[in-house]
Amino acid sequence: MTDTLTIQQDLQKRALRALAGGVSSNTRLLNPHLIVERGAGSRLFDVDGREYIDYLLGQGPNFLGYAPPRVVEKVAAAQRDGIIFAATHRREVEAAERVLSVLPWAETLRFGSSSSEMVQAALRIARQVTGRTHILRFHGHYHGWFDNIQILTGDGVAGVGSLGQVPEALQQVITIPWNDVAAFEQAMLDHGDQIAGVIMEPMMLNAGAIEPRAGYLEKVRDSCTKSGTVLIFDETISGFRLGLGGAAGRYGIFPDLAVYGKAMAAGWPCAALVGKRDLFAEVVTGRLTHAGTFNGNVIAAAAVLASLDELESGEVYSGVEIVGTQLIEGLRGLTRKYELPIRIQGVPMAFHMRFDDSEAEITDYEQMLALDPTRYGEFAEQLIKHGVWVAYRGIWYVSGAHSPADVEETLERIEPVFARASRN
Ligand SMILES: Cc1ncc(COP(=O)(O)O)c(C=O)c1O
Structure with a gap:
């Protein structure tokens, strides 16, 4: 029978056997194989x-x-120097400087391989610097697939997002409607002294393409500043896509921490947690763990540099x-x-x-x-x-x-x- 299959059909069959569900990420289950x-x-x-x-x-x-030919050339040339050294390398420093240079509100960063991980680092930092436990997040926003943040919303109620997820992991997560000042103010009134961080997609792109209402980001920014709550923008999609400064630049409202990925490295796997220097103080001492074998590798750093060469024009x-x-x-x-x-x-x-x-x-x-x-x-x-x-x-x-x-x-x-x- 195999000789009557197209190459596509043959590979689909093989994919379904060799890769669970024929894919390497559940989001791809939705598209035909x-x-x-x-x-x-x-x-x-x-x-x-x-x-x-x-x-x-x-x-x-x-x-x-x-x-993109120029990016491919630069990444290919860079990888001939080796890819990962268990030490900081020149391109990594340069890539960090370049990212910071287009995000003037930010002072320092850490690189990682995926935004899911960088969100985890952000939540950890928010909890450590505030000494508080809870995270305020919003219906319809996606911040990665880890137990303490993945949700599924139905009828306005947020529940666990996946089989096998520990429901208790979400006990310290409060989920409210986005773009709704009254809902935000109420949550801060009810739980403000427990809330370590507020995390959002500053333009909602995982469910629709919804811009923040006029004044909404200002309101949230102001309230976080007054209550000492860490404001985290998840700019995984919006970053480097809505403009060099992402959504923060487009709307002129700046968070304390932000996660970038996707467009930052033009498709090469790289993500970053960017923010105010003082928030990283315990990351610097090593007492707050952020780690990863492949973080900041040569390919990722070269891709960031080459992408910024293109984008900055x-x-x-x-x-x-x-x-x-x-x-x-x-x-x-x-x-x-x-x-x-x-x-x-x-x-x-x-x-x-x-x-x-x-x-x-x-x-x-x-x-x-x-x-x-x-x-x-x-x-x-x-x-x-x-x-x-x-x-x-x-x-x-x-x-x-x-x-x-x-x-x-x-x-x-x-x-x-x-x-x-x-x-x-
Ligand atoms: C806003 C947002 N945050 C986090 C993530 C998770 O990123 P990654 O797939 O790199 O872990 C995504 C992925 O689409 C995203 O859109």
Whole structure:
């Protein structure tokens, strides 16, 4: 039978045997088992040679597109010097300095390999510096898959996010609606003396693409300052994507600690916890543990440096702004033409698409939960079949490698999907 299988089908079968569920991360269980051969610029190619224009970008990191040639060259050259030394190396120092130079509110940092880990370091620091125990977090925000932070929200109640998770690990986590000043003030009133840290995505990108309401971040910042609570921005998606300064720079509100990853290293695995120097005092003494064999390795540091070389020129951001706007307008045009209840919300670098009979802007997670994701899921499947690679959850990412011609081609490829959806 094997000889009648395509390369894709054969590899899918083998993947299902060799990799649990055929994948290495549960978020990939949601997408069909596409087996990728390679990516180049804005395009992804599967093992059968099919080509896709990609707006998922590996869940965001490939902000410069796939295999950006100058970054590849610099990382390849760097790794010839060895990768990990159990000691600080020159590129690591330089990469830290470069990151700090574009985040003027921040004073020092630690590198790690994933944002899940860096969030753990942030929570630990917040608890140590305040001597308090609780963490305030928000419905719909994602901060990694570890026991003490992963939640699942249903009917406004946060529960454990995974089988096998220790429910007690969430006892010191308070979850409230985001973008809601009254809910925040109430939580601070009720639990303020216990709350060590407030952690949030400063633009909510894991559930929709929702910007903070005017004045919301200011309110939270002000309250944290007054109560001595550590404000942590999880900028894993927004960092280096919304601009060099991430969401903090875009909205002009600065946290005490922030987590970066994804776009910071253009797809190479690297994350960072960045913040005020005094907060790291016990990390420096070694009494507060932050560790990791691969932290700050040569490949990661070289990728950060090479990415910043590209990003600091500013052309990437202006290009993404133009192309992202063109794409949003084109998609809205198709939506109008075929009279579909599709709404698009967000910013040119990251926007969200949904089927929604209401035209009202979505401002919180409760409204997101009220939507039926099935129709968009089926629509996304059709987009993929027509050669446009997108996430089932509705988020679209644009990279510096996408061109106006890519957008035109995208719209041409997917117009039949809109036409078909309007007939159904
Ligand atoms: C806001 C946010 N925080 C943390 C994480 C976890 O990052 P990682 O997958 O690098 O552990 C993610 C991943 O998507 C994220 O979006």
